[in-house]
Amino acid sequence: MSYSVGQVAGFAGVTVRTLHHYDEIGLLRPGARSAAGHRRYDDADLDRLQRILFYRELGFPLEEVAVLLDDPDIDPQAHLRRQHGLLTDRIERLEKMAAAVERAMEARKMGINLTPEEKFEVFGDFDPDDYQEEVEQRWGSTEAYKESQRRTASYTKEDWKRIQEEADELGNRFLALMAAGTPPESEAAMDLAEEHRQGICRNHYECGHELHACLGRMYVSDHRFTENIDKAGPGLAAYLRDAILANAERHG
Amino acid sequence: MSYSVGQVAGFAGVTVRTLHHYDEIGLLRPGARSAAGHRRYDDADLDRLQRILFYRELGFPLEEVAVLLDDPDIDPQAHLRRQHGLLTDRIERLEKMAAAVERAMEARKMGINLTPEEKFEVFGDFDPDDYQEEVEQRWGSTEAYKESQRRTASYTKEDWKRIQEEADELGNRFLALMAAGTPPESEAAMDLAEEHRQGICRNHYECGHELHACLGRMYVSDHRFTENIDKAGPGLAAYLRDAILANAERHG
DNA sequence: GGTGCGTCCTCACGTCGCGTGAGGTGCAAG
DNA sequence: CTTGCACCTCACGCGACGTGAGGACGCACC
Numbered sequence: 091m092s093y094s095v096g097q098v099a100g101f102a103g104v105t106v107r108t109l110h111h112y113d114e115i116g117l118l119r120p121g122a123r124s125a126a127g128h129r130r131y132d133d134a135d136l137d138r139l140q141r142i143l144f145y146r147e148l149g150f151p152l153e154e155v156a157v158l159l160d161d162p163d164i165d166p167q168a169h170l171r172r173q174h175g176l177l178t179d180r181i182e183r184l185e186k187m188a189a190a191v192e193r194a195m196e197a198r199k200m201g202i203n204l205t206p207e208e209k210f211e212v213f214g215d216f217d218p219d220d221y222q223e224e225v226e227q228r229w230g231s232t233e234a235y236k237e238s239q240r241r242t243a244s245y246t247k248e249d250w251k252r253i254q255e256e257a258d259e260l261g262n263r264f265l266a267l268m269a270a271g272t273p274p275e276s277e278a279a280m281d282l283a284e285e286h287r288q289g290i291c292r293n294h295y296e297c298g299h300e301l302h303a304c305l306g307r308m309y310v311s312d313h314r315f316t317e318n319i320d321k322a323g324p325g326l327a328a329y330l331r332d333a334i335l336a337n338a339e340r341h342g
Numbered sequence: 343m344s345y346s347v348g349q350v351a352g353f354a355g356v357t358v359r360t361l362h363h364y365d366e367i368g369l370l371r372p373g374a375r376s377a378a379g380h381r382r383y384d385d386a387d388l389d390r391l392q393r394i395l396f397y398r399e400l401g402f403p404l405e406e407v408a409v410l411l412d413d414p415d416i417d418p419q420a421h422l423r424r425q426h427g428l429l430t431d432r433i434e435r436l437e438k439m440a441a442a443v444e445r446a447m448e449a450r451k452m453g454i455n456l457t458p459e460e461k462f463e464v465f466g467d468f469d470p471d472d473y474q475e476e477v478e479q480r481w482g483s484t485e486a487y488k489e490s491q492r493r494t495a496s497y498t499k500e501d502w503k504r505i506q507e508e509a510d511e512l513g514n515r516f517l518a519l520m521a522a523g524t525p526p527e528s529e530a531a532m533d534l535a536e537e538h539r540q541g542i543c544r545n546h547y548e549c550g551h552e553l554h555a556c557l558g559r560m561y562v563s564d565h566r567f568t569e570n571i572d573k574a575g576p577g578l579a580a581y582l583r584d585a586i587l588a589n590a591e592r593h594g
Numbered sequence: 595g596g597t598g599c600g601t602c603c604t605c606a607c608g609t610c611g612c613g614t615g616a617g618g619t620g621c622a623a624g
Numbered sequence: 625c626t627t628g629c630a631c632c633t634c635a636c637g638c639g640a641c642g643t644g645a646g647g648a649c650g651c652a653c654c
Contacts, residue, residue: 096630102462106631111612126620128631140461147465152611170447177440181433188429195422209392210354213399348601358602363641378649380602404640 175246274332283337306334427498526584535589558586
């Protein structure tokens with residue numbers, strides 16, 4: 091079972107040119123070529139194309155789509171789950187917009203006028219804004235940051251929730267150690283720090299021990315991190331840093 | 343109350359360059375310029391920008407957005423209604439995709455494999471396909487067709503439903519005349535034909551009497567039209583054509 | 595009174611995801 | 625045998641901006 095460009099274009103609802111383009115940029119190379127040099131797509135290619143079109147539909151640039159599809163730790167099921175998550179996120183966003191439009195209709199009936207900021211609330215408040223800017227200033231050119239951007243772009247709400255839960259749980263285990271009076275240089279604390287590092291690797295970016303140590307120091311030196319972490323329990327940031335540094339030294 | 347590019351870009355969540363671009367192409371000209379040549383946006387400009395971003399978000403090309411926004415028979419309320427309609431359509435589509443993904447997950451669990459066509463059903467069966475192609479062949483280069491494409495692009499499901507109802511109602515009134523034995527050249531039939539023509543003007547494209555006459559002839563000469571029309575009542579297509587031709591002659 | 599700095603301006607070229615010919619090949623049917 | 629169709633490879637075009645380059649304006653602080 092193999093198909094020509096025309097056939098594939100037919101049931102995928104794209105043009106032949108699009109398939110040529112995907113071949114050119116290496117996003118979808120047909121499994122084979124006929125003797126005459128004609129592209130021949132097999133079933134696996136169709137599956138891949140389906141995924142490509144799905145992510146494209148949701149606005150991902152083709153380059154990112156390629157990264158997603160070639161990521162070895164995303165199997166077919168994981169893709170379906172992720173797709174479902176992305177869809178529900180998107181639906182939620184549109185429903186909020188619809189609700190905002192309804193409110194606007196109400197407001198107009200009553201002759202209310204909105205402030206400039208309010209006028210754009212339709213699009214949802216994605217406003218880490220000035221903070222985001224500083225992040226770009228400090229980290230924009232590093233590899234780790236770029237990788238994080240790439241990976242988190244396709245995270246759904248459920249993904250974020252899971253990551254948050256993981257982090258909370260880890261925090262609680264650190265707090266338990268602190269409460270028990272276990273020193274941050276102890277085996278147990280260092281093991282937790284190691285788990286912390288691996289969590290970052292899984293969810294955000296490749297984080298070696300050295301980078302992890304930098305991160306730990308910043309948890310204390312940058313008060314915004316400190317405050318945020320200490321919300322779970324005062325002193326946690328400092329304890330975390332010490333455990334991280336001890337763990338880094340152990341592996342260095 | 344007037345705002346600089348930077349401010350507007352700020353609360354609209356777009357770049358300054360985007361605003362420059364919209365100015366260049368005439369989509370959003372700021373209400374005024376300062377002495378130094380700086381763009382100054384007023385409240386009306388903000389409203390317009392909000393609409394622009396809304397339609398852009400739903401994937402309209404900027405040129406079409408301009409047409410929509412400058413259409414004099416779309417007042418603010420109408421825009422809100424249309425926006426709401428477009429949103430619900432979109433949500434419906436995404437929900438269907440989500441459902442399809444769920445089915446795919448089920449299918450995968452049971453190890454079923456899908457045929458190539460089935461694989462792409464996720465994207466909803468928009469398959470006037472070969473028919474669509476012929477339409478393009480025959481009408482692709484005419485002004486009326488382009489106008490129709492432009493206008494129907496922003497129609498929501500509700501719009502289509504309304505248009506369908508209008509058409510059905512008109513059909514029934516024609517059938518009543520036929521049943522009563524009224525000739526298609528009668529005043530009553532010609533008036534209905536005129537109403538039919540004006541319906542096309544409102545909902546699809548500028549349709550003069552001459553074009554209308556062509557259309558009428560085609561209703562009989564192209565059997566696909568004939569069959570479709572005669573589903574409402576046998577002989578309707580021919581009767582419709584005769585009434586249209588009589589009406590066209592009356593106005594010619 | 596200079597001297598940064600931040601925001602604004604206008605070119606003008608670069609990018610992404612294709613669309614759209616132009617010109618040529620391989621092969622089946624009339 | 626040639627006509628037609630589906631395929632091929634360049635290669636330029638386009639929409640919606642991104643991204644500097646190079647310069648003007650305004651204000652704040654030394």
